[in-house]
Amino acid sequence: MPRSTPSGPSGPSALAAAMLPLLALLPLLASLALANPAPRHPGEPADLLERGPYGATALGFEAIGDMGISAQMMFLSQSGKVYVLDKTENNPVTVSGKYGTHPAWAVEYDPDANSYRTMDVYSNTFCAGGAVLGNGTWVVFGGNQPVTTNGVATTGAGAYDDMDGGTAIRMLNPCSDKSCSWIQGTTSYSTTGDTGGWLQMTGRRWYPMVEVLEDGSMIVIGGDQNGGYVNTAAQDNPTYEYFPPKGDGQAINLQFLSDTLPVNLYALTWLMPSGLLFMQANKQTILLNHTDQTTTNLPTMPIATRVYPASAATAMLPLIPDNDYKVTLLFCGGSATTQWGNDGSPGYNVTAVPADNSCVRISPEASNPQYTTDDYMFEGRSMGQFVYLPDGTMWMGGGVGMGTAGYGNDKYSVGQSYGQAPVYMPAVYNFSAPAGSRWNRTGLSASANERMYHSTNVLLPDSSILISGSNPNADFTSAQWRTRTDIERWYPWYYNNPRPNLTNAPSNLTYGGASFDLDLGSITDQGVVSTAKVVLIRGSFHTHVIGFGYRMIQLQSTYTIDMNTGNATLHVSQLPGNPGPTLFQPGPAMMFLVVEGVPSMGQWVMVGNGQLGTQTTQSNAALPSNQVKAIQNTTSSPSGSTGASGSSASGSTTKSAAGLSVPPVALPAAVLSLCTIVVGLVSAVLV
Ligand SMILES: [Cu+2]
Numbered sequence: 001m002p003r004s005t006p007s008g009p010s011g012p013s014a015l016a017a018a019m020l021p022l023l024a025l026l027p028l029l030a031s032l033a034l035a036n037p038a039p040r041h042p043g044e045p046a047d048l049l050e051r052g053p054y055g056a057t058a059l060g061f062e063a064i065g066d067m068g069i070s071a072q073m074m075f076l077s078q079s080g081k082v083y084v085l086d087k088t089e090n091n092p093v094t095v096s097g098k099y100g101t102h103p104a105w106a107v108e109y110d111p112d113a114n115s116y117r118t119m120d121v122y123s124n125t126f127c128a129g130g131a132v133l134g135n136g137t138w139v140v141f142g143g144n145q146p147v148t149t150n151g152v153a154t155t156g157a158g159a160y161d162d163m164d165g166g167t168a169i170r171m172l173n174p175c176s177d178k179s180c181s182w183i184q185g186t187t188s189y190s191t192t193g194d195t196g197g198w199l200q201m202t203g204r205r206w207y208p209m210v211e212v213l214e215d216g217s218m219i220v221i222g223g224d225q226n227g228g229y230v231n232t233a234a235q236d237n238p239t240y241e242y243f244p245p246k247g248d249g250q251a252i253n254l255q256f257l258s259d260t261l262p263v264n265l266y267a268l269t270w271l272m273p274s275g276l277l278f279m280q281a282n283k284q285t286i287l288l289n290h291t292d293q294t295t296t297n298l299p300t301m302p303i304a305t306r307v308y309p310a311s312a313a314t315a316m317l318p319l320i321p322d323n324d325y326k327v328t329l330l331f332c333g334g335s336a337t338t339q340w341g342n343d344g345s346p347g348y349n350v351t352a353v354p355a356d357n358s359c360v361r362i363s364p365e366a367s368n369p370q371y372t373t374d375d376y377m378f379e380g381r382s383m384g385q386f387v388y389l390p391d392g393t394m395w396m397g398g399g400v401g402m403g404t405a406g407y408g409n410d411k412y413s414v415g416q417s418y419g420q421a422p423v424y425m426p427a428v429y430n431f432s433a434p435a436g437s438r439w440n441r442t443g444l445s446a447s448a449n450e451r452m453y454h455s456t457n458v459l460l461p462d463s464s465i466l467i468s469g470s471n472p473n474a475d476f477t478s479a480q481w482r483t484r485t486d487i488e489r490w491y492p493w494y495y496n497n498p499r500p501n502l503t504n505a506p507s508n509l510t511y512g513g514a515s516f517d518l519d520l521g522s523i524t525d526q527g528v529v530s531t532a533k534v535v536l537i538r539g540s541f542h543t544h545v546i547g548f549g550y551r552m553i554q555l556q557s558t559y560t561i562d563m564n565t566g567n568a569t570l571h572v573s574q575l576p577g578n579p580g581p582t583l584f585q586p587g588p589a590m591m592f593l594v595v596e597g598v599p600s601m602g603q604w605v606m607v608g609n610g611q612l613g614t615q616t617t618q619s620n621a622a623l624p625s626n627q628v629k630a631i632q633n634t635t636s637s638p639s640g641s642t643g644a645s646g647s648s649a650s651g652s653t654t655k656s657a658a659g660l661s662v663p664p665v666a667l668p669a670a671v672l673s674l675c676t677i678v679v680g681l682v683s684a685v686l687v
Contacts, residue, residue: 054114058495061447061467061488067109067116068093070476070483071469073128073543074456077174078136078588078604082109082458082466084116085140087126088147088162090476091485095120098185102161103476106182109487111460121182123165126227127454129208129266130541131549134216134586134612138172138541139243141220142205144227151474153226166204166225169243202251203237207265207308210541212549214275214581216612218243219290221279222257222267228343229309229406229418230262235343238264240290244612256295260284262340266308266544270316270551273327273579278364280331281307287364298364302371303336304356309405309418310334311453311545312356313384317431318392318535319553325576325583326366330374330431332359332396333381335404349412351403351420355380375438381423385457385545387465388537388552389428389492390592390599395465397426397490398451398545405453405544407472415480416473422450426490447488452481456542457490461590461602465490494598500532502593502600509536509589509607512577512618518593520559520568526628529559529568531596536575536589536607553584558623563631571623580617581608 056062073085086105095104097120104118105125123143130140143165148158157163171183184199205223212218219242225235238257241250257264260282267281276287278298283305285298306312312334319325336356341347359374377384383399400419407416414420424446430438447467451457455469470484477483506516523529533554540550556573570593575584586608592599608615 054489056489056491057445058491058493059443060445061449061490063449063486063488065114065487066485067468067487068107068118068485069105070454070472070485071456072454072472073125073130073140073541074458074466074468075130075132075138075539075541076111076458076460076466076590077132077138077172078539079174079176080110080112080461080604081174081176082111082460083107083119083138083172083174084109084468085121085125085128086469087144087472088124088158088160089151089472089483090149090160091483092476093118098122099157099161099163105162108178108180109466111466114487117178119182121170122184123163123168123170125165125170127207127544128165129205129210129220129223129543129548131210131212131218132539132541132587133218134212134608134615135610136173136588136606138174138539139210139218140170140172140541141168141201141210141243142166142208142223143168144206149475166206167200167202169199169201171199201243202241202249203239205237207231207544209267209269210548211269211271211277212585212587213242213271214585215614216581216586216608217246219269219277221254221269222264224265224343226343229345229408230340230343231264232343233258233261236261236264252290252293254288254293256281256284256286256288262342263305263307263310266546268307268314268331268546270327270329271582271585272365273325273582274365275582276365278329285362298362298369299371301331302360302373303358304334305336306331306334308544310337310356311383311399311405313381313386313396313399313545315386315388315394315547316551317361318388318394319551319583320392320432321554321556325553326363327583328361328363328431330359330361330386330429332374332377332386332429333357333384333399335382337404345408345410346404346406346412346418350406350418351412351414353403355382355399355401355403355419357381375429375435378425378427378439378441379423382419383453383455383545384423385455385542386429386547387457387459388550389459390463390535390537390594390602391492391494391597392430392432392535392552392554392594394429394431395426395457395490395492396429397447397457397465397467398455399423400452407453409474415471416477417452417471417481419452419471422452424448424450443493447490449484449486449488450481451484454544455484458542459537459590459602460489462495463492463592463599463602464495497598499598500593500595500600502591502603505591505593505603505605507605508610509605510574510618511580511608511615512620513574514621515571515573515623518570518572520570520593520595522566523568523595524561524563524566526561528596529561529570530626531594532559532568532570533557533594534570534572535592535594535599536584536605537592537602538584538607539588539590539604549585549587551584556620556623558626560624560627560629562629564629573620573623575607577617577619581615586610586615 095118208223239251401421403419590602
């Protein structure tokens, strides 16, 4: 795609004179254009020569290896390592630990080395919740009773040496040297007190929701006692509690969880800028004030059920300055079935029910919040999972076209799956595209592998997506749908493009305060520089197509282009001081510099002060206006804009192509403009 066309003032005679030295530069300019091809834009077809580190084509999947266990839960940590948890089952890899040598259900996976090490987790993590605290410690809550062979529940350590995970809490401080292990058992949370035994919650929670609060602590919500297809009153745990514990440490009743039986597991929950919690389960929606336990009813979820086991793809849309960080939630797919069975099974042929294809949005704290329909998906999908891409689009992959989440040995199960007709094709959703054009799969190809219930997808720092896991079974099996321990990666369209360099990035970000500068390098094309942005994706725990603690924000920024030095600088705000940490909770986040939709490699930063507790907020320092410093040192031309990201007004029309290495002071501005013409022509021919 050609770069912007300059509007040089040169007349014919000046043009002829200036062209002579430029002709000598043509080979150099051509080589520059070859070295830095203009990036494609989302949806453009892949160049078949562009391949990922293992040989796959951009926009495609690649099978890259195996991680020994099935990735029911997975997160990329700030150490660069991916931590994976499965349920207790007869996995082919083992670990030696506190209770002997047994099949492993936890691994640390190194995406750079494409290798893993097994880790010892004492209790059954089937099906837990988790997130990362504001201090960077990851915590996993709940699970199920010990099981022995064929997934049969037992009361003591079964054949696999697993303990009861119903009330268990496990913590991990990630490491890059293979030295870390899960903190569990009798280890106390702090040095000032001991839990008196196991790190544990107030009650059993299978399928608990976890959300991170503005002080970096967590709220752990709901769940049931012993598992099942859906919840029942007999085994419901309709309460929430905090971690670390607050107040008297006791669980607090939440009527909403009783009202939404039987479809209230992993109740969909997001912290809102006001500090209230948006909650959605069954068809009901509320805002919860968790401190005084009052609730406000919001509209009923239309069209379909979104919460597990309907399991829609859900996400908070990326938070952007252009709409004053308005919070909007998106729900896509799920199931419109009206019957739910019980904790034993669906009780009907659930696999014959087509998955829903609708998408709806709601902005919970807008005036008069309503669900509105969004662009529908290409097909019905239960258990599709959204993954934020740094360019602001959202990838969706996995799931099924028929049935729901859940599994069991019923006459209508397909193997042991309550879903069938896997969806092999991903799609990309662009929230900022005009209605009617938000879904795109141009140039994408299908995976060869089904990724069903208990599969997970995680963004890596290079913007590829790590994919593993699939349908669970009572125990590890190779029968359909088999227990999958293999790994795939998916590569975005820009995977092999030259990437922006994220240099001199801060390691900590605050809520408000002084801005910081990022060096954009030798780019002077205002059309390119004006696309530069900085985004953060918060560290998040992925399971059951939910990203716990998952949100993405674009920081406000402006730019200065200095034609004298040939460099550009991006001025970047800290996180918004108002509303502060309720908008983007403290804790580790991956930072990307994105130019023309192409991200840098992600770098981890700590948002907030790195500790649990009230975070300091202050007003954000004003950013300089967008500015192009003209070629002569005597003039500087502010744009007159007041710091809005993406403003393109300028007092100068002088532009230069990115990467041009001709010393700018050696040539007059008109000649630089002509250089841009030539580069533009060469690029137009070559691209
Ligand atoms: Cu599960």
